[in-house]
Amino acid sequence: MRLKIIIYDNQQLNLDCMKSCLEKSTVTKGYEILIFSNFSVLSNHLLEEDCILLINTSGASCQDISLEVERFLTLNPSLKILIHALNPDAKMIKKLFDKGIKAYLGSTCSIDEFLVAFKHIIKGKIFVSDQIKTMLIDCLCHAEQNHQNSTSHQIAGEITNREKDVLQLICDGLRSKEIAEKLFISANTVETHRRNMMLKFNINKSSVLVKFAMENHLVE
The missing domain is CATH 3.40.50.2300 (Response regulator)
Incomplete structure (x- = not known):
């Protein structure tokens, strides 16, 4: 047959x-x-x-x-x-x-x-x-990008608006005293916000916090 x-x-x-x-x-x-x-x-x-x-x-x-x-x-x-x-x-x-x-x-x-x-x-x-290989790769990349964006949004939701303000200025290179003056808060309060964010994200250095914030689009 x-x-x-x-x-x-x-x-x-x-x-x-x-x-x-x-x-x-x-x-x-x-x-x-x-x-x-x-x-x-x-x-x-x-x-x-x-x-x-x-x-x-x-x-x-x-x-x-x-x-x-x-x-x-x-x-x-x-x-x-x-x-x-x-x-x-x-x-x-x-x-x-x-x-x-x-x-x-x-x-x-x-x-x-x-x-x-x-x-x-x-x-x-x-x-x-x-053609189909290219389509599937594009689909996977798009899905991964959506996942990353979703993760970033979840992370962003873990910090308060005031912490975001402090984080933005930290990433801009300002010292605690300068941040305090801009936000009309004490330097101790700035340090408290910094410490709270580092605890939330299990980070032990300010430089790592800056890198983490930029990679996850927590700052502009």
Whole structure:
């Protein structure tokens, strides 16, 4: 029995082009290429071991694709699913990989990248196109930045407004006496605020307090 590569797309022209491309490639030599434009008839063709399914998500909602992927992998846990999306979404990409897909291609995917994806899948490897890699990295960086901003806001909420005033002037390089004069408080009160902030943040040097304040955006 020949191994199968099954392609789903709602556009017949796309199906014919992808089938032709795969049939001419040495990468997929020995595979039978089947094409479908209707999800409902796919199930009976997905039961063989090491079967590969390419899904073009055009015209389908993210929720529908997620449900179909889950259904297909329940029918055949060894099924290798490759997703091709014109409008990829980082959260959905992660969700689909969590469900068990093996590869994801974006709208800028070339023929060479398309064939490399199949080469990886046939060898049992994961594949992500360059466009999707960049998208996922940007998403991770954005999430990390949001986390840092959230952490900074939490830290900022741990000190009082007066302590913030004192901290700003400390970071500006003013001495305790100068800070006291600017804020119309005593030098002892300035030192008390300094000491309280250092205790809150488990810091034992004023220079470290300044560095901590700047890194966490506690001062302008």
